[in-house]
Amino acid sequence: MIAEHSLVVLDCEPPHERLNRGDVGTIVHIYEGGRAYEVEFVDGSGHTVALITVNADDVRPIAAGELLHARRTA
Numbered sequence: 001m002i003a004e005h006s007l008v009v010l011d012c013e014p015p016h017e018r019l020n021r022g023d024v025g026t027i028v029h030i031y032e033g034g035r036a037y038e039v040e041f042v043d044g045s046g047h048t049v050a051l052i053t054v055n056a057d058d059v060r061p062i063a064a065g066e067l068l069h070a071r072r073t074a
Contacts, residue, residue: 001034002027002061008039009066012058016041016050018073024062025050049073 029038
């Protein structure tokens with residue numbers, strides 16, 4: 001199980017039109033002992049771009065050495 005407030009990488013086809021596979025979000029809630037997560041994705045200003053519920057298989061913890069990338073959402 002991934003801990004609340006952990007950074008995670010979206011590892012599936014995005015369930016939201018403003019997200020891409022590989023986007024980084026923060027777990028804000030854990031469901032059913034880690035079977036699903038509520039993940040918040042924010043822009044560089046800290047404004048929420050998307051708040052989605054995903055299955056545990058749809059995200060993975062960000063790994064040491066991975067580089068974050070910036071892109072425009074609109």
